[in-house]
Amino acid sequence: xxxxxxxxxxxxxxxxxxxxxxxxxxxxxxxxxxxxxxxxxxxxxxxxxxxxxxxxxxxxxxxxxxxxxxxxxxxxxxxxxxxxxxxxxxxxxxxxxxxxxxxxxxxxxxxxxxxxxxxxxxxxxxxxxxxxxxxxxxxxxxxxxxxxxxxxxxxxxxxxxxxxxxxxxxxxxxxxxxxxxxxxxxxxxxxxxxxxxxxxxxx
Numbered sequence: 001x002x003x004x005x006x007x008x009x010x011x012x013x014x015x016x017x018x019x020x021x022x023x024x025x026x027x028x029x030x031x032x033x034x035x036x037x038x039x040x041x042x043x044x045x046x047x048x049x050x051x052x053x054x055x056x057x058x059x060x061x062x063x064x065x066x067x068x069x070x071x072x073x074x075x076x077x078x079x080x081x082x083x084x085x086x087x088x089x090x091x092x093x094x095x096x097x098x099x100x101x102x103x104x105x106x107x108x109x110x111x112x113x114x115x116x117x118x119x120x121x122x123x124x125x126x127x128x129x130x131x132x133x134x135x136x137x138x139x140x141x142x143x144x145x146x147x148x149x150x151x152x153x154x155x156x157x158x159x160x161x162x163x164x165x166x167x168x169x170x171x172x173x174x175x176x177x178x179x180x181x182x183x184x185x186x187x188x189x190x191x192x193x194x195x196x197x198x199x200x201x202x203x
Contacts, residue, residue, distance in 0.1 A: 074107045075100065079131055080114025082122065089121040092145065110135075110142070 019031035033040040049056045077100055095101040101108055112130030119139035132142045
């Protein structure tokens with residue numbers, strides 16, 4: 001094959017579909033949209049998975065759990081595999097060289113499946129409890145890459161309490177009530193003696 005007989009594969013380059021160019025073209029008049037309905041109108045668009053109004057598949061299927069987008073993914077290596085390698089020290093570069101990790105940015109976790117009979121110094125980002133115990137039991141070392149160094153927390157001096165003086169606002173004494181003048185009603189006027197005399201005579 002050379003430049004003289006190099007050809008593009010079939011249907012690699014196709015012309016744009018021409019619509020609305022008369023009935024003889026096959027896509028004239030309605031331009032492939034059909035008569036009436038939602039699809040024939042301008043600006044119509046349906047959501048992905050729309051099934052004409054019935055309950056779409058992505059809502060009919062049951063849901064369970066969730067996917068944590070912030071998860072930390074590790075490349076898992078078991079102790080049984082470490083014993084087969086026949087190495088005395090396994091660093092991140094060595095794991096990459098042996099094809100156990102893709103790239104130097106990959107994280108490695110050592111799990112405790114299998115038995116280790118050879119003393120191996122393993123450098124990894126994480127170890128399970130059983131893997132660490134088995135490595136140390138065989139005379140090796142489990143070294144955590146990027147391990148957190150414990151530092152004593154520095155105690156900050158306590159802030160001095162600001163003394164606040166309570167301001168007491170004295171309310172003015174209640175104004176003495178003004179004496180109310182008591183006006184005594186005059187006693188009922190005595191009945192005239194003449195009327196009394198008439199009543200006695202009538203009785």
